[in-house]
Amino acid sequence: MHHTGYKPDTVVVIGAGNAMDSALQKGLQKVGFRVQLLSAEQFIEGGLPEGVRPIIVNAASCAGGIRMPEAKAVCHALLNQSCHAILHLSSYGVFGHVGSRKIDEDAEPDPLSERGRDWFACEQTLTSLDNVSILRLGWQVDRSEQALLGRIIRSLLDGRAVSLDDASLGNPVTVSDLVRVVVAITQQLASGAPTSGLYHYGSADTCTAMDFGHEVVDRMRSLNGDDFTAELTVLEPAEKDRSYVLACVRLRDVFGIQQRSWRQGLTRQVELWLERLQKPAS
Template identity: 30%
Template structure:
C-alpha cells in the first residue's frame, strides 16, 4: 500500500480483525492502541504530527459505539472532543479521514432498509453525536469516507452477541425485543469491507462520501437468536430448544436510543466499490468460535 495509513483503535475486535486480514495480503498499517488514560483531544494533534499519515482510519470508539452503545454524558463528551480535534487536524493537513458511524443516526420508523439519502433523525444522544460528527466531517474535510454499520457483532464478553448467547444458555424463557430489525454483521465481514475501501483509496479512486454496509439479509433479533439456538444445539452446546418471550421494543431499557429498524441498504457501496455483501448465516459458526477462544 502506497498510502501511509494510521489505524486508531487497533486493540479492539474490529481493529484486530482488520490487521489480521491486512497481514495476509502483506499490507502494513500503522496501528495505535487505546491509551490507558483514553483518547484525549491533544493526542489527535500528536498522532498526526508524529505519524504524518496520508489517511487516518478512526476505530477509536468502536467499543462505545457498537458493543456498549453508551449514552453516558462523560463518555459522549470524550468522543466528541477527540473526534472534533481529529477532524480539524485532518482537514488542516489535507489528510483523508475514514470514520465509523451507525444506523443510530436514523429514528427507525422506516419499514424498509435505510439508504444513504434517507433523512437523519436520531432518537438518542449517541445517535445525535454521530450525526453531528458526520456533518462536521463533511463540512470541514472534503477527503472523507463515512461507513455506517448497524449490528456489529464480535466475540467479546461485553458485546451484544456474547450477552445473547449467555442468555440462551442460562435461562428459559428468554425475553427479547419484538420486531427489532437489523443486519447482524460479524466484525470479520466489516474488516473485509474496510480493507477493500482502503485498497481503492490507495489507487486514488475518487470515492469519498457516506456508505452503508450490513451482512445480508436483514432480520429480526429474535429470528437471529433462533438461528443461534439451532447452531448451538448442533454443536452440543444446548441440550434442547429455548423458549423466547417477545417483549415490546420500547420496554427494553438497554435499547434506549437504538432505532427499532436498524437495517441498512448497502447498494451504493456495491455500485461504487464493487463490494458484495456476505450472508451472516454463513459466518455464524466462525462468530461462535470466537466466543470459545
C-alpha cells in the same frame, strides 16, 4: 518487504477498544498494509506518528455510548491532521424512526436517542474535510461482550432465559464482515478511489433479534450437543416499528463491494465466543 503498490501503504487504525481493533489490524496487515493501532486516548494526546501521511480508519465511535466523549474528541483532533484519507465508521443510529422502508444514503439523519445524536455529531464534525468517507453500519452484533451475540451466549451458558425483539428488522453486521468491507475500501482508497463519500453497509438479508437468537442457539447445539437447552422469550412489542434496514447501493456502485449474509461465518463467531466465555479464569 514486497511492494504492494498502495499509495500510501500505511494505515492508522484508531481503535474502539473492543474485538474490532485486532481484527481490523490483522485484516489490513494481511493484504500488505503497514498498520499502527492507536487507542482514542493515544490519538487525542499525540496525533499521528511523525513522517507519515496515512489512511486513517476511525473506529472510535464503535466503542459504545460510554466512550462517546472520547469518540467526539477524536473527530475534533482529526481536523488538524494531515492524511491521505479518513474512513470514519458510523451507525444506522443517526436515523430516527423510519419504519419498514429501507434507508438509502440520501435519507436525512434525525436521531432521537442520545447515542444517535452522538453518532451524528461525530459525522458532522468531519463533514468540513474533503477527504472523509463515512461508512454507516447496520446493527453490530458481536463487537463486544455487551453486543447481542455475547449477551445471548453468556445468558444461555448461565441457564438464563433471553428476551429478544421479534418484530423489528435490521441487517446486522458481524466483525468478520466489517473487516472484509473496511479492508476492501482501504485498498481502493490507496489505489486511486475517491476519498470522500457517504456509504451504508449491512448484511444482504434482514432479521429480527429473535431470528438471530435462534440461529445462535442452532450453532451452540451443533457445538455443544443436541441436548443443549435454551429459552428465548419475546419482548413486548414496541409502540413503534423500530426497524432499521440500510440500503447499500452506493458502496456497490463506487467500490464494487457486495453484501453478504450475516449467517456466513456465524458458526465460527459462536465458537470463538464460547471459547472466550468458557475459558477458566487464570
